[in-house]
Amino acid sequence: MKRNRIWVKIVTFAAMTAAVASLAACKGTDDSEKVYLDEIKTKDYIKLGEYKGLEITQTDTEVTDEMRDSYINYLLSLNPEEGVKEGDTVNIDYAGMLDGVAFEGGTAAGANLTIGSGQFIPGFEEALVGAKVGETRDIDLTFPEDYHAEDLAGKAVVFTVTVNTIMAATPQELTDEYVQGLGLECSTVAEYQKYVYDMMYEEQEMANVAKAESSLASAIVEKSEFIKEPPVAMLERYETTLTENLTYEAANYGMDLNNFMQLYYGMDAATYPQEIKNQALNSAKQYIALKAIADAEDLNISDEELQEKIEQMASEANYDSVEEFKEKVNAAAYKEYMMGEKVLDMLYENAVITQG
Incomplete structure (x- = not known):
């Protein structure tokens, strides 16, 4: 089963690649300027x-008929084709x-409004009735x-109002x-x-496994001894990654x-800047620990494995050529990601897991 792991809060690969690329020029001979794991000797940083055989608890996977029906009703209510009606709740930018x-108090993004x-x-x-998702209207x-x-x-x-989403007051009939019209x-x-049941079950199971693996990553850090702190430039990379991705998530809402961090x-x-620094330090330590295990267990990613994965992703993303795709991807960062997945698979397979 394919799984996406998140080492630090809300990190995505897209944000990671952008952050790492911006710091690529920081590499140098001073160890504090090392950006990537391949540039350091893990034994200088950690004693594993x-x-x-680590013991962890994994949440049971459960999807009830009520959970399934609630999700289906949500889908039946989301973004009706006929647009906004009286009683619907819209999410708007205005x-x-x-x-x-622009006058004070007259601008907002991601505001929820029930029509009527x-x-x-x-x-x-009243002027929003009939508007479709993505439509922008000027209202005098x-x-x-x-x-x-x-x-x-x-x-x-x-x-000037843009409709982001519509939640119909009355769901469509299932x-x-x-x-048959869903494709x-x-x-x-x-x-x-x-x-829908199978999809929800799989997603919940993936989330439970990811949570268990996050516990494993934390456990190996706790059971290891760090000889010195991660390189400064590596920490900066994770800080930038987190900040850029959180900003991206905020924009989605x-x-x-500032508002996103306050609300969520x-x-x-x-x-929150200090919390980002704390999360960046924790993430860097986890990656160093994972890399140390990869070194000990011969689980590092070869150039051939990386190339094969890049070719696969380029094909799946319908790029004209692998070279074109490579320009969009930071290979060093993705190699670290692949290594982390490989090591966590091994840790998960060797863990003592209690369901609960």
Whole structure:
């Protein structure tokens, strides 16, 4: 079963490659300037402890009919073809302009709004009825004369609104005809329910394995002795990776990084940079430990293995040539990722796992 592992919070390979590439020029003779694992001798950094037969608990995989039906209802409600209707909840980006200038409190990204709730000034919500996902509308409105902000009361403004998602108040009906229109290898409601169940089960199982492997990675660090801290440039690479990926995730939710970290992690701009540094240090130590095991167990990735994987990814991504794909991928970073997967597979296979 293919699995994607996350060594540090919300890291993706796309963000990793961008971060590593930006630091490639940092390599030098000073050990503190080493960026990649292949540039260091792991024995200079770590004295490995026990790493086989580690005891961990793995969450049981369970998908109930209620969980399946709830997810199907979510899909049936998401982004209806007919667009926004009264009672639907939309996620929108909007920018309000007074005489061509943005006014205070008139701009937001990723805002949720139930149409008909009266949350916005008269005419705003009504103007979104019929809008489709991805559509942008300019809405000419006038603030009420008794509006609480005197500088806006009675003023004509223009709101530019983009609809990101729509959640219909009433889901579509789940029928065989609906299922047949999905383009899946299903033709009946029963077959679709089984398809969704199997998908949810596999995703949950993958998540449980990834969580167990994260525990293994943490355990080998705890059982090992670090002789010295990871190289400065390597830590900078992970910090950049985390920051860029968190910024990317924030943008997906229509937020900037500060708001995203406050809402989802309860950290403000004064505290989250230090948490990123802490996570970067932890990630670097885990990778050094994994590399040390790879050295001891002959689990390093050969150039031939890396080339074969790159060729496979280039083909799957429909690139015209492998060389074109290589320009988009940082091979050194991906080689580390492959090594980590290989080592964690071995650790997982040799672990003592209790289901719970």
